[in-house]
Amino acid sequence: MSQRDKKRHTTLLLALAVGMFGFAFALVPLYDVFCEITGLNGKTSGQAELLAEIDRSAAQEDREVRIEFLASVARGMSWEFRPMDKEISVRPGMMNKTTFFVRNRSNKTVIGQAVPSVSPGQAAQYLKKIECFCFEQQELMAGAEMEMGVTFYVDAELPAHINELTLSYTMFLVSDLVGSNEHEHLSSHNVR
Amino acid sequence: MDTHSESKSKTRHPLLAFAARWLLTTNHKEIGTLYLCLSFLLFFIAGSMAMFMRLELFEPGIQFIDPLYYNQILTLHGLIMVFGAVMPAFVGLANWLIPMMIGAPDMALPRMNNFSFWILPFAFALLLSTLFMEGGAPNFGWTFYAPLSTTYGPPSTDFFILGVHMMGISSILGAINIIVTIVNMRAPGMTYMKMPMFVWTWLITAFLLIMVMPVLAGVVTMMLTDRHFGTSFFEAAGGGDPVLFQHIFWFFGHPEVYIMILPGFGIASQIIPTFARKKLFGYHSMVYATLAIAVLSFVVWGHHMFTTGMPVFAELFIMYATMLIAVPTGVKIFNWVATMWRGSMTFETPMLFAIGFVMMFTIGGFSGLMLALVPADFQYHDTYFVVAHFHYVLYPGAIFGTMAAVYYWLPKWCGHMYDERLGKIHFWAATFAVNLTFFPMHFTGLAGMPRRIPDYSLQFADFNMVSSIGAGLLGLTQILFLYIVVTTIRGGRKATAQVWEGAEGLEWTIPSPAPLHTFSTPPVIAEGDYP
Numbered sequence: 183m184s185q186r187d188k189k190r191h192t193t194l195l196l197a198l199a200v201g202m203f204g205f206a207f208a209l210v211p212l213y214d215v216f217c218e219i220t221g222l223n224g225k226t227s228g229q230a231e232l233l234a235e236i237d238r239s240a241a242q243e244d245r246e247v248r249i250e251f252l253a254s255v256a257r258g259m260s261w262e263f264r265p266m267d268k269e270i271s272v273r274p275g276m277m278n279k280t281t282f283f284v285r286n287r288s289n290k291t292v293i294g295q296a297v298p299s300v301s302p303g304q305a306a307q308y309l310k311k312i313e314c315f316c317f318e319q320q321e322l323m324a325g326a327e328m329e330m331g332v333t334f335y336v337d338a339e340l341p342a343h344i345n346e347l348t349l350s351y352t353m354f355l356v357s358d359l360v361g362s363n364e365h366e367h368l369s370s371h372n373v374r
Numbered sequence: 375m376d377t378h379s380e381s382k383s384k385t386r387h388p389l390l391a392f393a394a395r396w397l398l399t400t401n402h403k404e405i406g407t408l409y410l411c412l413s414f415l416l417f418f419i420a421g422s423m424a425m426f427m428r429l430e431l432f433e434p435g436i437q438f439i440d441p442l443y444y445n446q447i448l449t450l451h452g453l454i455m456v457f458g459a460v461m462p463a464f465v466g467l468a469n470w471l472i473p474m475m476i477g478a479p480d481m482a483l484p485r486m487n488n489f490s491f492w493i494l495p496f497a498f499a500l501l502l503s504t505l506f507m508e509g510g511a512p513n514f515g516w517t518f519y520a521p522l523s524t525t526y527g528p529p530s531t532d533f534f535i536l537g538v539h540m541m542g543i544s545s546i547l548g549a550i551n552i553i554v555t556i557v558n559m560r561a562p563g564m565t566y567m568k569m570p571m572f573v574w575t576w577l578i579t580a581f582l583l584i585m586v587m588p589v590l591a592g593v594v595t596m597m598l599t600d601r602h603f604g605t606s607f608f609e610a611a612g613g614g615d616p617v618l619f620q621h622i623f624w625f626f627g628h629p630e631v632y633i634m635i636l637p638g639f640g641i642a643s644q645i646i647p648t649f650a651r652k653k654l655f656g657y658h659s660m661v662y663a664t665l666a667i668a669v670l671s672f673v674v675w676g677h678h679m680f681t682t683g684m685p686v687f688a689e690l691f692i693m694y695a696t697m698l699i700a701v702p703t704g705v706k707i708f709n710w711v712a713t714m715w716r717g718s719m720t721f722e723t724p725m726l727f728a729i730g731f732v733m734m735f736t737i738g739g740f741s742g743l744m745l746a747l748v749p750a751d752f753q754y755h756d757t758y759f760v761v762a763h764f765h766y767v768l769y770p771g772a773i774f775g776t777m778a779a780v781y782y783w784l785p786k787w788c789g790h791m792y793d794e795r796l797g798k799i800h801f802w803a804a805t806f807a808v809n810l811t812f813f814p815m816h817f818t819g820l821a822g823m824p825r826r827i828p829d830y831s832l833q834f835a836d837f838n839m840v841s842s843i844g845a846g847l848l849g850l851t852q853i854l855f856l857y858i859v860v861t862t863i864r865g866g867r868k869a870t871a872q873v874w875e876g877a878e879g880l881e882w883t884i885p886s887p888a889p890l891h892t893f894s895t896p897p898v899i900a901e902g903d904y905p
Contacts, residue, residue, distance in 0.1 A: 187558050188482050195550040199588045206592025206622055210607060213618050256612065297613050303683065354612060 252350035260288035275338040285327035293356040308337040400484035409466025416458035423451040428845035444828035445513035452516025464637040474881035477561025482554040490547035497540035504530035520608035520619035549583035563899035575640030624675035638775030649725035650717025651876040663702035696746035723797030727778030738766030759819025789887030790866035810844025
């Protein structure tokens, strides 16, 4: 029972504990990769699909899938955000377009970022977006409004038992500091 | 160092000297006592919360407790029982017993030992202080699922997070100390395969602690950054996923439930051979079974979340892996039974508690097997059946194990025998009350009564009333236990060094009460000695 052995073992075990703390955080990207492969948690791909890759021949003439759109804003976000179409019916394999309305209700320029989610989660990997406002941040001047488009198709491979799916977006506050000074920023926090 | 502090303390006020002795002690026996006292105190605090809950559940409807307050004491009951009662009790036993069992003069890192204990009172003071805060205490259950604890958690959640961090640091440091002690400080001749089972189970438990407590620290850190620093680990809207919380939590949580039972296995493996007057049957298989349980505990966390929408493949894998755990557990139970088989058994209180442990833990194990079945679990999930299951493994498991240990080693610690008649009354009353409290929960759960509610449908009324009566009785038996322990410490028939006729092991070779310093020169273990 030499003192050196004790020190060595203590250090090793402390390192193991620190390593396991890191492992907890490593689980986050691991889980994301796992979910991307299995499409478990309703996250859609963050990247645009290439138009050329669409297999139009697989389009299913006789099948209709109902898609519902939801829009909400995260805490602290001052925007009005809603879908222009509440729901549409689409044919798997065919291209579709819909728009979302957004208006900045605050008195300063705000940057927002929309984050999509699909329910049921299983369907997420079959919803392919060609173009989406969620691929980049949106900047709106005080009081400004705009319509933002999503171009997408539902993969013909969509399992037969899924006939309805919901695409929801939440608009997050990225920054409301643009064009406002520190004092305004502080007071806006106080109001909140 | 000790003579130095003693000479200095003579000039101090006696109260100051008393405080300094316990605040600054680095002696494994004194720290073990501190751990046991703290866990006993917290056991009573969390137990009284259970009494309030059972009072509210005595009849349907809301009578005594505001539902929001019910959620708060329900959360604190779980957290304090897990982190404040069961875990520190086992650490206290480890502190007292491991050095005496392996023939070491003290723990390997005595100052760290002091530090890891003294974090705990502050951690629990912090946790309990949330009850008096604006917005109330944490109210999301001991599993603190996101988003209940992130988006919707009360402001006091941040105090809870800090408290969990402190408990985690304490557990990790304690576990490191135990491993370093066992690896480096065994007496000459005590090979790994000669170590008493209690030491073995604690060695494995300590590794589990080091592997999973940092993961718990990680998950509460993510909660903290989600709450205050704009991250979205568990916020679906921000690209995170609340189900991820459950994965990380149960990666900690499942090994955690074995942390709360493996030392109990060790205690039963010490006590049963003593009173059966036979050697432990299948020592080697006991060691390997414990290892197997520990390894399997890392791949079965998903059985807490079958209903979250896992792929069927994952559900099947986890179901089979979970049921596989029944094999090493069965090995242990059959070994205990085989140890008793044709032994010259006597039924002193520690033996009664140990046998009660084996029998009632098995009931909890079987309801665990039922819960492991995916199709059945969809029915049982979040019902009182789950409550019945984990209380059967924790009360007659972890807590009866601890009580068996206290009755068994208390004469060694304080030099007095406890009152055998009162001990037996305590055992039979507690056994009756445990079953009266928790057995009806199986039925209400199977009939669909959800857990974590202050009110319920009328058809569950009778069984709940029975549970509440049992719970009241169970609470009273613990006051009897407190009385027995206090009177034994204060006086009683003198205990011999061996205490029990059939007791074997190094701790029984030193006088009772155990002197403050033991095995300053290591004992020598001969070739033919135990196990």
